[in-house]
Amino acid sequence: MAIRTETAQPSRKVVEQAAAWHSQLGDEEWNESDRRDLDAWLKADPAHRTAFERMTSIGDGIAPADAATRTALRAMYRAKPPRRAMLGLLLAAGLAGGGWLLANTPAIRASMAAERTAHGQQKSATLAFQDRITLDSNSALDVDDSQRTVRLWRGAVMANVHHGSPLPFVVRTQHGTAQALGTQFSVRVENDTTIVAVVASHVRACAALARPSCVTLGAGQAARLDAGGAHLLPAMDAQAEEGWAEGLLVADDLPLTRVLDQLNRYRATPIRYDAADLKGLSLSGTFPLTDSEQALAAIGAALPVTVSVGTEGTVVRRR
Amino acid sequence: MVTSLAQPSLDSLYRAHGRWLIDWLAVRARCHANASDLAQETFCRIAEQSALRLHSHPRRYLATVARRLLIDDVRRKASERAFLDAYTLLMGSAEQPGPDRVAEAVQELCAVGELLGQLPVRVRSAFLMSRLDGLTYAQIAAELGVSASMVKQYIARAFLHCYVAAYGDPD
Numbered sequence: 456m457a458i459r460t461e462t463a464q465p466s467r468k469v470v471e472q473a474a475a476w477h478s479q480l481g482d483e484e485w486n487e488s489d490r491r492d493l494d495a496w497l498k499a500d501p502a503h504r505t506a507f508e509r510m511t512s513i514g515d516g517i518a519p520a521d522a523a524t525r526t527a528l529r530a531m532y533r534a535k536p537p538r539r540a541m542l543g544l545l546l547a548a549g550l551a552g553g554g555w556l557l558a559n560t561p562a563i564r565a566s567m568a569a570e571r572t573a574h575g576q577q578k579s580a581t582l583a584f585q586d587r588i589t590l591d592s593n594s595a596l597d598v599d600d601s602q603r604t605v606r607l608w609r610g611a612v613m614a615n616v617h618h619g620s621p622l623p624f625v626v627r628t629q630h631g632t633a634q635a636l637g638t639q640f641s642v643r644v645e646n647d648t649t650i651v652a653v654v655a656s657h658v659r660a661c662a663a664l665a666r667p668s669c670v671t672l673g674a675g676q677a678a679r680l681d682a683g684g685a686h687l688l689p690a691m692d693a694q695a696e697e698g699w700a701e702g703l704l705v706a707d708d709l710p711l712t713r714v715l716d717q718l719n720r721y722r723a724t725p726i727r728y729d730a731a732d733l734k735g736l737s738l739s740g741t742f743p744l745t746d747s748e749q750a751l752a753a754i755g756a757a758l759p760v761t762v763s764v765g766t767e768g769t770v771v772r773r774r
Numbered sequence: 775m776v777t778s779l780a781q782p783s784l785d786s787l788y789r790a791h792g793r794w795l796i797d798w799l800a801v802r803a804r805c806h807a808n809a810s811d812l813a814q815e816t817f818c819r820i821a822e823q824s825a826l827r828l829h830s831h832p833r834r835y836l837a838t839v840a841r842r843l844l845i846d847d848v849r850r851k852a853s854e855r856a857f858l859d860a861y862t863l864l865m866g867s868a869e870q871p872g873p874d875r876v877a878e879a880v881q882e883l884c885a886v887g888e889l890l891g892q893l894p895v896r897v898r899s900a901f902l903m904s905r906l907d908g909l910t911y912a913q914i915a916a917e918l919g920v921s922a923s924m925v926k927q928y929i930a931r932a933f934l935h936c937y938v939a940a941y942g943d944p945d
Contacts, residue, residue, distance in 0.1 A: 467944045470937055478930035483910045513936045517886060517905045524879045525906055526860035532898055601852045620802055621841045
């Protein structure tokens with residue numbers, strides 16, 4: 456006796472319809488008439504039922520029964536828990552949970568970050584995947600070796616990415632991500648934006664806020680990530696990010712105000728200036744970032760400005 | 775038994791490229807012991823396959839298999855860490871889960887990761903918020919800053935993606 460049972464193999468169209476039914480089923484507007492339509496669709500063809508039931512079991516498989524596994528799943532795939540569940544966690548975890556919640560603002564995370572630098576200090580480290588990072592003055596970050604990810608909370612990081620690893624190297628900030636497609640790049644958190652600048656090879660920079668978008672940057676290019684998305688910046692901005700990891704400011708016809716801004720990152724008390732007064736002045740050359748006195752002497756010699764040190768700190772004025 | 779002469783034996787393969795593979799993995803894995811384990815696993819994987827595709831570029835093929843194992847390994851470790859963190863968060867640090875419990879959770883997390891890992895983060899988040907947290911589409915829409923009809927499309931897309939991941943692309 457030969458009875459051939461044919462398993463109905465759903466076609467692409469049927470699978471798409473089944474997916475649409477499942478998404479419909481989760482809608483709070485689902486009603487009795489939808490239920491009848493679904494029943495009719497399921498009865499119309501055995502392949503319909505096959506596809507639908509396979510998806511039902513997939514949907515069930517997504518939600519593990521165990522609470523700790525569910526919590527782990529949320530943490531790994533970044534789906535925010537609803538507020539009610541968060542409260543539950545908080546109660547269960549007591550103080551530790553409260554700390555974790557509070558810790559979700561960048562400023563507080565920065566103060567708790569594993570790697571930090573003071574004003575004027577730089578620090579380098581080699582990570583698990585042989586990637587080399589340099590932390591700029593007044594910066595804070597956490598490293599997740601298992602994900603090959605750096606979370607930058609404050610300041611800037613220069614990455615020299617090691618070749619040949621299967622996992623991509625990623626720097627994440629509150630505004631988005633920069634993923635290495637090649638070797639060397641810098642990421643800086645500044646006010647409400649993140650600046651990504653590429654020294655060598657390529658980086659994919661993605662804004663993660665209200666308007667998610669990505670740009671791929673080549674050597675010498677820079678992008679700004681903010682609430683408006685990812686924007687390509689003028690070459691000048693890439694240049695400004697290039698040498699800091701070597702402790703150098705490499706300027707090629709860079710406005711003086713920008714040079715002073717960069718020197719200020721390394722000083723506990725900033726050099727003061729009036730932007731309108733210094734407008735139109737620019738300079739080229741290589742300046743030591745961490746020795747701003749030497750840089751100021753060079754600037755005073757090269758440009759028509761005076762550098763005075765008084766009770767109000769160091770001030771640069773046009774001569 | 776007939777052995778095809780065109781296929782290199784596993785033994786000769788190991789002698790020719792075993793050391794190379796361990797070195798290749800050592801640069802990429804987090805510790806050397808792990809590299810040896812992964813190299814061994816790579817050869818096991820290859821032994822399980824009926825047709826060896828190793829004629830012209832054995833090392834390239836070994837590296838392809840090893841790379842997949844390396845990613846699995848990283849994923850397993852990340853899953854394990856996430857589970858232990860979650861367990862401590864829920865049960866307090868005095869409680870320790872048994873090894874079976876950890877293994878089960880890691881397997882479950884990896885399986886879900888396999889299904890959802892490739893999805894765009896919004897689609898994945900919408901799917902998890904719906905299935906895991908039981909949020910309504912309106913609530914998910916508010917969380918993600920998109921319309922409820924977009925959430926519905928995300929959910930359909932996630933189901934379709936998971937189906938293809940589990941059962942292959944339908945014709």
